[in-house]
Amino acid sequence: MADFSPEQLLELFQRAQNQFTDRVDAVAPDQWEDPALPEWTVGDLVAHLVTESLWVPPLLAGEPYAEGRFPDLTSDLLGSDPFTSWESAADDALSAFAEDDAMLRTVHLESGTMPASFYIRQLTTDLTIHAWDLASATGGDTELDGELVTAALLVAEDIPETGVPEKIDPPLDVSDSAPPQTRLLARFGRKA
Numbered sequence: 143m144a145d146f147s148p149e150q151l152l153e154l155f156q157r158a159q160n161q162f163t164d165r166v167d168a169v170a171p172d173q174w175e176d177p178a179l180p181e182w183t184v185g186d187l188v189a190h191l192v193t194e195s196l197w198v199p200p201l202l203a204g205e206p207y208a209e210g211r212f213p214d215l216t217s218d219l220l221g222s223d224p225f226t227s228w229e230s231a232a233d234d235a236l237s238a239f240a241e242d243d244a245m246l247r248t249v250h251l252e253s254g255t256m257p258a259s260f261y262i263r264q265l266t267t268d269l270t271i272h273a274w275d276l277a278s279a280t281g282g283d284t285e286l287d288g289e290l291v292t293a294a295l296l297v298a299e300d301i302p303e304t305g306v307p308e309k310i311d312p313p314l315d316v317s318d319s320a321p322p323q324t325r326l327l328a329r330f331g332r333k334a
Contacts, residue, residue, distance in 0.1 A: 146293075148245040151262050154293050155239060158269035159232045161287055162191065165276040166228050168283075174224065178279035185224065187276055189216040192228055194265060198235035202258060206250040235265075267294040271330050274323075284334075291322045298329040 146154070166188055174185040182190070196212050213219050220227045238244060239262055247258040270290045277284045301310055311331025316324055324334045 146259075146263075148259070151245060151259060151266075152236075152239055154290060155262050155266045155269075156236055157287055158266040158273070158290050159236060161290065162269045162273045162276070163229065163232065165273050165280070165282050166225055169224070169276070169280050173280050174220075176279055178275055183216070184276065184279050185216045185220055187272060187279070188224055188228055189219040191269065191272055192219045192231045194268060195228075195231035195235040198265070199238040201249040201251070201261070202238045202241070202244050202247055204247070204250075207252040209252075263293065263297050266290065267297040270294045271326070271332070274327060274332070286323050286326075288322065291326050295322060295326050295329070298326060301329065 169184060169188075174183065176184050178184045178187040193212055197207070200211070201207070239258075245257075245259045245262070248255050249258055249261045251261070270286060271294065274284055274286055276282065301313075303313065314328040314331060314333060316328035318325075320328070327334045
């Protein structure tokens, strides 16, 4: 996997957040209950990334993952203003990763420990894929930032060929000569 400096990782993460924010901002009031992914509404998708962002500060502070720390219900996570809920959680996550030694830390996830520098790559990839999901579900802009696609493809190299049960669908067949965004989406079981 390519080496990125802490500054580059932070910049990519912020760009991925901004890309997702643009898609959240474009959600019409009557689209929050529309389907986005199997068993997830548009609101559920945004709530998933709110939860992911809420976890960043405690994990970077050395706290272990603990089930039940944050609400499970989409309505509790998004409240009456989903955009503000997303933006607040995203800002706190960015601030935590921007701390001087954040990329040198280890985080304790539900799945085990990993370097914070890899954790931020995973979150950047998650934000990138879900920006496409959200745009697809709401009729928004599905064209992804090319540098984010390239960075996410590097993370995708570590995903098993069978996918990850209940998290990542098995990859779809696509030509190696397909555009990078098409290859990335296929790697995560999505058809462009």
